[in-house]
Amino acid sequence: MRQSSHAPVDCFALLEMTAGFDIHIIGGGLAGSEAAWQLAEAGVRVRLSEMRGGGDSTPAHETDRLAEMVCSNSFRSDDAEHNAVGLLHQEMRSLNSLIIRAGDKHRVPAGSALAVDREAFAAEVTRAIEQHSSITLVRERVDSLPDHPTIIATGPLTGSKLAESIAAETGEGALAFFDAIAPIVHRDSIDMDVAWMAARWDRGSNEGDGKDYINCPLDKPQYEDFVAALIDGEKMPFKEWEADTPYFEGCMPIEVMAERGPETLRFGPMKPTGLDNPRTGRWPYAVVQLRQDNALGTLWNMVGFQTKLKHGEQVRIFRTIPGLQNAEFARLGGIHRNSFINSPRLLDGELRLKSKPNIRFAGQITGCEGYVESAAVGIMAARFARAELRDETFPPPPPETALGALLAHITGGADAETYQPMNVNFGLMPPLSGRLKREDRKKGYTDRARAALAEWLAQAKIREPA
Ligand SMILES: Cc1cc2nc3c(=O)[nH]c(=O)nc-3n(C[C@H](O)[C@H](O)[C@H](O)COP(=O)(O)OP(=O)(O)OC[C@H]3O[C@@H](n4cnc5c(N)ncnc54)[C@H](O)[C@@H]3O)c2cc1C
Numbered sequence: 001m002r003q004s005s006h007a008p009v010d011c012f013a014l015l016e017m018t019a020g021f022d023i024h025i026i027g028g029g030l031a032g033s034e035a036a037w038q039l040a041e042a043g044v045r046v047r048l049s050e051m052r053g054g055g056d057s058t059p060a061h062e063t064d065r066l067a068e069m070v071c072s073n074s075f076r077s078d079d080a081e082h083n084a085v086g087l088l089h090q091e092m093r094s095l096n097s098l099i100i101r102a103g104d105k106h107r108v109p110a111g112s113a114l115a116v117d118r119e120a121f122a123a124e125v126t127r128a129i130e131q132h133s134s135i136t137l138v139r140e141r142v143d144s145l146p147d148h149p150t151i152i153a154t155g156p157l158t159g160s161k162l163a164e165s166i167a168a169e170t171g172e173g174a175l176a177f178f179d180a181i182a183p184i185v186h187r188d189s190i191d192m193d194v195a196w197m198a199a200r201w202d203r204g205s206n207e208g209d210g211k212d213y214i215n216c217p218l219d220k221p222q223y224e225d226f227v228a229a230l231i232d233g234e235k236m237p238f239k240e241w242e243a244d245t246p247y248f249e250g251c252m253p254i255e256v257m258a259e260r261g262p263e264t265l266r267f268g269p270m271k272p273t274g275l276d277n278p279r280t281g282r283w284p285y286a287v288v289q290l291r292q293d294n295a296l297g298t299l300w301n302m303v304g305f306q307t308k309l310k311h312g313e314q315v316r317i318f319r320t321i322p323g324l325q326n327a328e329f330a331r332l333g334g335i336h337r338n339s340f341i342n343s344p345r346l347l348d349g350e351l352r353l354k355s356k357p358n359i360r361f362a363g364q365i366t367g368c369e370g371y372v373e374s375a376a377v378g379i380m381a382a383r384f385a386r387a388e389l390r391d392e393t394f395p396p397p398p399p400e401t402a403l404g405a406l407l408a409h410i411t412g413g414a415d416a417e418t419y420q421p422m423n424v425n426f427g428l429m430p431p432l433s434g435r436l437k438r439e440d441r442k443k444g445y446t447d448r449a450r451a452a453l454a455e456w457l458a459q460a461k462i463r464e465p466a
Contacts, residue, residue, distance in 0.1 A: 021047040022389055024150045026142045026162070028052075028066040030099055030371050031363025031378035032153035033125050037098035038382035040134035044389060047136050048129065051159055054139030058157035059241035059337075064139070065122035066129055067099060073121075075103050075372050078114040082442040084424045085372055087449055088402035089114060092376055094457060095383075095403075096465045098128055099375040145169055145359055149389065151381050153363040155374070156338040163339055169356060170346050179338040180251035180306040181420045183314060184299050184331040185290060185324065186427050190214060195290075195323030201274035213291055214300055216323035217277050217284030218270070226286075226320060227265060230258040233313040242337045253307045253335060269304025288321050295413050299330050299427040307333035330427045331369075338421060340367040345416040349396060350384040351377070351407075360385055366410050369421035373406060376424075380407055395460050400452040405429045 023039060025032045028050030036048045051057070053064030060070040077083035080090035092100045102124040106117045129135055143161035145152075154162060167175045197211035218226060233255060257264045266272070270286040277284050290300035307314060311332045319325055343366045346353060351366065353359040362381035363374040380396075380403060387394035397404035399413075405428035413428065422428075426445045436444045457464065 021045045021136065022149065023047075023385055024049065024146055024148060025153060026150065027153035027155055027158075027363065028129070028137065029153060029155045029363060029374070030067050030069075031155070031374040031381075032151070033067045033129055034097060034099045034375040034378035035151050035153060035362050035382040035385075036129055036135050037132070038096070038379055039386055040132045041096065042386050043134060044386055045134050045136075047138060049138050049140050049142050051139070051141035054141060056141045056159065058155075060157055060239075063122065065119075065126045066137075067102075067125040068122050069116075069118045069371060073108070073115050073118045074110060075100075075114040075116065076370070077112055079112050081446050084402055084405075084426050084428075084445070085370075086112075087446050088372055088376055088406070088424050091397075091401055091403050091449075091453055092372070092379060094453065094464045095379050095462065097375060097379060098125060099371075099378075102128070145356065147358060149358050149385060151360045151362050151378075151385060152365065153361070153374075153378060153381075154339075154365055156336075156340070156364045158339040158365060166341065169353070170341060174342045174346055176340055176342075177337065179334065179336055179340065179421050181331065181334045182302050182305040182307075183318060183329050183333045184293055184301045184422075184427075186328045186330055187214075187298050187300050189326050189328040190216075190290070190300070191323045191325060196278050198275055198278075213289045213303070214323075215275055215277075215284075216288040216290070216321050217272075217280075218286040218288070218322060220285045222320070222322065223266065223270070223286040224262070226317070227258045227262055229317045229320065230255045230309070233317055234310045235308045235313075236310055236334070238308075239337075251306050251335075253309075254305050255307060255309060288324070291418070293415055293418065294409065294428065295415075296428075296430060298429075298431055301418060302333075305333060306335060308335055309333065330425045331422055338364070340365055340421055342416055342419050343367045343410045344412050344414045344419055347411050349407075349411050350388075350394075351381045351411065352384075364421070367414075367419055367421050368406060368410060369423045373424050376403055376406060377410065379403075395456065398452045398456055399428075399430055401449045401456065402429075404452075404456075 022045045025036050025048045028048055036046045039046050061068050077086045079086040089100055102121050103116045106120040108115050108117050141159050144165045195214050195216045199212040266286045272283045272287045275287055289303045291303050293299040293301040314332045348354050351360045360381045362378045366377055368377050383394050399405050399408045402424050406424050409428045432444045
């Protein structure tokens, strides 16, 4: 069902307008459309508010279609045996995902990736939502946090008034407007015959043993070559509407620091003082430090290495760092406009805002990254909301699955202090027990995930679509 309304909506108006609906979803992107579909298919009456088509837009969207893909037309790898996002596709198919179903239907040739005809895909999702008898799609902007059951799925470019309301509810610093992402490396790809564990001056955290960081040493020629490579490396331009992206001193891109002078990095994030290399008994000329990024200890972030270098350049240049010559990156660096909340601190295990539990969050605003992950979190928010509305319990997917790993990361597995957006990857899953050859490990994760998913589907009484 489709309605139109051009006036922004305040909370009193919302109260009246939502009478007759069980749940309100704000934002008709990848996550909000998926959440609406999941709830409506279970007979829950949904009001879906989408500001595009109602007189508002975002700087990145070009149409008023739901689930518009704002940049690439790819859902990335569809290989469910060797790739975490491919596994996530498969798990979402088991949960009757509208987004993956429409993606499969409008697939275009792209090797092992699931790439789609973006217009046909978005038209398909829009049609499915408009025609669903349990969904009322309203083209309106919402500016405040409702008091009734709600899922907020307003994405990386959330309307500014709603963002202000979220910031007021969640407190200072809990809603970021930009990401400043440092690369994250899989722990088992770091060469510990070159790197070593230590904290500066052996001062670790309270619980630690003075060995909180992984340190990668550089000698003078290596450092000079590295600085030159950063300066020469190809950078990603900012989009026109991101031109005012601030460079805070605390999260300056490393290549900008390198341009400020040859010694800047050695007195900044690459400072070697207080770090005795046990193999030489001396401080190195410069150092790259990595800090643990998730509770499982499988992912480590390169401290202070936020960057606008192109992804290929990051891999090439960062693999010249001794100890990282074989580094596998769970995430590469970037700086973008992106609204996201500090989910590990603010949300409970069912994606509810702890301070205002009638509100759930879904999609990229939770700090997941990407079309597929956003829709996946939309599915989980909807399933939790549906159970709550019916006074039922919905067991969270186990962390061995891609869905469960993503959920666990968002709702507590990640370090709240350094929380930045993240794609799904095997490093979010508990490490495999037993020793597997490197080439067998990905399959080890996906085999384990499939077994865990089957058990969970049975436990949650979910029947896979025919
Ligand atoms: C420039 C750019 C490029 C990107 N490129 C890629 C890429 O190539 N691949 C990839 O996987 N991901 C990419 N992303 C991330 C991508 O946006 C997300 O992965 C995905 O769209 C997030 O889904 P979502 O549903 O959370 O948000 P969105 O898809 O953005 O949906 C949010 C919806 O909420 C609506 N909305 C916002 N505020 C309000 C309000 N107050 N009231 C009512 N409606 C509101 C918006 O109009 C929008 O339709 C990119 C993001 C940006 C900004």
